[in-house]
Amino acid sequence: MQKNKSVEEFIIKNKNWKEALEVLRSIALSTGLKETIKWGAPVYTINNKNVIGLGAFKSYVGIWFFQGVFLKDVSNALVNAQEGKTKGLRQWRFNSVKDIDKDLVLQYVQEAIQNQKDGKEIKPNKSKDVKFPLELSNALNSDSDFKQCFEQLAPFKQKEYVEYIATAKREATKLSRLEKIIPMINRGIGLNDKYR
Template identity: 35%
Template structure:
């Protein structure tokens, strides 16, 4: 199988390689050629190559932009804030049902990567510019898609609770939404909302420490158990 002719780019960047990434790619049993090809593209973009979470990760001004990974059925180029990208080619997908920000592009051959190289470069440039502009994923989408009706009713009835919930960080909001939605019955969702009402009003996340004894703030690490 022959790949489509590659578009030649004037290389404005040729970043230093990371020795940990060198070793990672050398030891791969699957998708080695594909990931090396993706790496070549990324090294000619205004990105810094790092090794995070046991994977090649590429950053801009210390902000995570994309990460590479290999799985049984494919290898992926994953955008940390891919939901912000316009995706005119329709090639971005969610890595998981509850994924809010991340989006991936899956590959099974070097040819696929070569054919998409101009598009990949455009997406990478857009992701870098979005990070530089400080863009974040809006909460409107989460409200429309993931807020349970029981919570919406509570927020409508209690302006105080609504303000407190919307003042939480996106991560804390998402954790609550996932926990509330995990309940199958409406009465269980309502009970969960009531149980955590005061915690939300106090500005605390579902996993935040409330006793002040945690050694790993803001999350609770169980330090309080030592007093029992």
């Protein structure tokens, strides 16, 4: 399997966990998963679906199973990083390279791959019911050019703007946010374009 240069850089940058990351990486690559970087960390995919990821922190190094909730977890090794928030993701933390049982980790990774092939996945719940804010609605109805610019934005960009206004608690905040976004919308710029 071809190694990703950005993953090499990630491992070099995390010198305290270099050996452990190399062991986990070798396990992932032995399975035929495709290696990439997402969210600044190594991620391994099959058919463009995330299966596992690697992470390094001060006190531990870990392997993430994106649909880990479906794993049998025979060793009771997996944890939910954010109980009550995280639905599918599970992680296995190691405090040293000696804690990594290669055969057992490989068994978990192979099961995760099979689960992905079988279509076992929890899809993120993206349907937050956000009420279209009155302030934005009034601005759109009072300026046809502004309305046309808004309607030309991709639906996800429209939704970002709607949520940006709707999530403000105070009326004054909603109006100041609206004032900020009008020029952006008129130029066809999405709220979060600078982060993409």
